[in-house]
Amino acid sequence: MGDVDRKDDIREFLVSRRAKISPEQAGIPSYGELRRVPGLRREEVAQLARVSTDYYTRLERGSLRGVSDSVLEAVASALQLDAAERAHLMDLVRTANTSSRRAPRRPPEQRVRPGVLRLLDGLTGVAATVQNGRSDILAANLLGRALYGPVFTSAPPMGTDTPGRLPNQARYLFLDPGADGFYPDWRAIAASTVAMLRSEAGRNPHYRALTDLVGELATRSGLFAALWAGHDVRIHTTGTKRFHHPVAGDLSLQYETLDLPGDEGQTLFTFTAEPGSASENALAFLASWAASRLPKQPPPATPPVDPPSPACAPPRSREHATQERRDHPMTELKTNAEQKENLAEMKVWFITGAGRGMGTDIAKAALAAGHKVVATGRNPEKVAQAVGGGENLLAVKLDVTDATAAIAAAVDRFGRIDVLVNNAGNFYAGFFEEITPADFRTQIETTLFGPMSVTRAALPVMRAQSSGLVVTISSTAGIAGGEFLTAYAASKFGVEGWAESLAPEVAPFGIRTMLVEPGFFRTELLSPESTHYAESTIGDYAERTRQTVAAWRSMDGQQGGDPAKLADALIRLAELDEPPLRFAAGADAVEVFETGPRL
Structure with a gap:
């Protein structure tokens, strides 16, 4: 990513945040006047940050060399940025002030250490995965693989036209026709996933596998392109995620995340159910099913391959995606329509x-x-x-x-x-x-x-x-x-x-x-x-x-x-x-x- 692209990112991010704050939210009286722009004007942000309008205008245009932390904090406060947005702004400034001739920041490591794999296998009754910043599932315990079975099914197996591609949540969400049936809150999860990818792009602008993924999804999914243009960012911490699982049925699971300090860019996700709930019974059923059906040790994960011109790849048809799932080893993870047909x-x-x-x-x-x-x-x-x-x-x-x-x-x-x-x-x-x-x-x-x-x-x-x-x-x-x-x-x-x-x-x-x-x-x-x-x-x-x-x-x-x-x-x-x-x-x-x- 070049300097011009980085300046565009800074400008578009600050403009998008400015558009989200109304004068009333900022404590600025509007006196009923008609406004040509949504949200705050540049001069109003400058006033709130206590800098000159010209200085803030230069900041918004991406001229951030030499800007002090105190000024950035003032701008962040004026725009009422949350923790994820503040971190993203700091990442944009850091990379903008780094010479493009310097060695870019090393992309996150893709392989999971043996000690972490043993930790995953030791977690019983808990679905656990290790993911990177571009939403690849790098590793999972047995229950984690069963929980995210449709995502693993959607990933092309070894030996196809995209060899070694890891299961990727973003690609599944936006390109697989069964994703909206698997996630009852599909639209909200899709928006959250794009926001996390945007945050990762701010931290690692030279991460080629990530930029290729973004290019592919923006070309093949109109919704992804629209969400990406919104410049929203998010940090995954904790929450509740709902699944409509083809084997276990409906699940509502609490997730926790833990960044792995020794493995930059890798995050441990754990999913548990409320004790005594229907979801706890469903998760226990899924664990029993997985122990009987899935191999204890999956094939070793291969880091994502950078395929040639992924953005030019034609969108998969619904028939193509359905056939891929039928050819996958986890064929019992069926679509909702197939489930209902069988139940009849x-x-x-x-x-x-x-x-x-x-x-x-x-x-x-x-x-x-x-x-x-x-x-x-x-x-x-x-x-x-x-x-x-x-x-x-x-x-x-x-x-x-x-x-x-x-x-x-x-x-x-x-x-x-x-x-x-x-x-x-x-x-x-x-x-x-x-x-x-x-x-x-x-x-x-x-x-x-x-x-x-x-x-x-x-x-x-x-x-x-x-x-x-x-x-x-x-x-x-x-x-x-x-x-x-x-x-x-x-x-x-x-x-x-x-x-x-x-x-x-x-x-x-x-x-x-x-x-x-x-x-x-x-x-x-x-x-x-x-x-x-x-x-x-x-x-x-x-x-x-x-x-x-x-x-x-x-x-x-x-x-x-x-x-x-x-x-x-x-x-x-x-x-x-x-x-x-x-x-x-x-x-x-x-x-x-x-x-x-x-x-």
């Missing part, structure tokens, strides 16, 4: 173990969403009583060792099966030496061979209709075993391996699979009806058995997870074109996924 498709759900606990909640949630439900259990009357009646409900007796008759009844009533939920199960707890071989086999038969049996009966129906989703309720015990869990963990590890291997076998028929690994939810798994404790027969284990049984019995009904919320989450996940292979449900489950098995 009512499905037939076949749910095992629906007579109590989580199965009842899933059945109720599916019915509430307008789906048809086949709710199964050992006693159909009790199942119907637990779930509630209605023409969309069919309660069927089911023995998980032979599901043929129940599957036939479902097809006879509703004609198809779209979603199978393998939920029925029990829990044989105890130390390995004290669990009888018969109980160990019963655990495996019910928890592993049971879902296999029901799925075997349902797959011919799904293959015939070329679609279907097999949901199997697993456990974090299938990811990391633990004391007192030998039989249960063995069955769940088997479930994990079976379902993961089944997925590629049935995918060619349009059938998807999803494993759900809940943490501690308020289900009836620890109730006397579901949990069978091994008889204490070995003295060496006696005290540990007594303590463990007492602790688990005290937890029954007190677990932190809400099964109704999990049921709602499953309904939403079933609507995705590509549901995750695994879904970690609950903060404790996410932690197990992040730490992995104990070695």
Whole structure:
């Protein structure tokens, strides 16, 4: 940026600030006279700043060499500049007084230090990103990538005509047709983003990647050009941002910012939800979804490439942008229209173990969403009583060792099966030496061979209709075993391996699979009806058995997870074109996924 451009920036900024202050705001009587210019006249600003009109006129024309800080402060006070505007004025003066022959200020560093990356990964339950002054997302933790999924989706992937381009919030806001659906307050966020880019341009006028971005957006977006011409500036500190997320729904999150002292130009953004709010539940759901769906470590970020003549690039059509999103790895982040279209498709759900606990909640949630439900259990009357009646409900007796008759009844009533939920199960707890071989086999038969049996009966129906989703309720015990869990963990590890291997076998028929690994939810798994404790027969284990049984019995009904919320989450996940292979449900489950098995 040359000296002439810098003088133009100074002139346009001071003129724009002068136009925003009315005589009344400045304490100058107007006496009802007609004024040819909006806001204050030059001589009125000079009077308020206690300098001559000629001197202020020279300042406004960009002749700032040798101007003192006291005069600048006086002008800033006369124009009632806020903190961001004062800082911007000082930046303009600083760069105007720097010889263009000197080495320009070094552009902000683009790469994020390993220590900062570790800090990001250590933030759980908080969406966090590191951004630079031109609104590139340089790094993000898992939840941050999930929260800003549409922005990452919008960035051209490696190997296209703009290789290595980082996700950029400004480019997404002004060039992506889905941005106004993602941000309910899109216009205000757009104006704020332009104001922050204007502030960055004042600090770093020789930052080529920034000037290229501004040129591109000003050419391709009339709104950006109009906002840029307004010369508004802003410093990001704290506030509230609303999202309409394609996976988590509506979120209202508080954000905080922290400039990284050792990395000039980089800022840490964190997003949290108000405790007890709907947004907290939605953010927790998004965290579970991300832990199951997204890779823990994204591909390394590449600094933005300066593409040739970006301002000359033709605007992307809506069809082009939509196709880019479909080709992106995060294809489940769909547009609002696509979401509504999917929600309009009512499905037939076949749910095992629906007579109590989580199965009842899933059945109720599916019915509430307008789906048809086949709710199964050992006693159909009790199942119907637990779930509630209605023409969309069919309660069927089911023995998980032979599901043929129940599957036939479902097809006879509703004609198809779209979603199978393998939920029925029990829990044989105890130390390995004290669990009888018969109980160990019963655990495996019910928890592993049971879902296999029901799925075997349902797959011919799904293959015939070329679609279907097999949901199997697993456990974090299938990811990391633990004391007192030998039989249960063995069955769940088997479930994990079976379902993961089944997925590629049935995918060619349009059938998807999803494993759900809940943490501690308020289900009836620890109730006397579901949990069978091994008889204490070995003295060496006696005290540990007594303590463990007492602790688990005290937890029954007190677990932190809400099964109704999990049921709602499953309904939403079933609507995705590509549901995750695994879904970690609950903060404790996410932690197990992040730490992995104990070695």
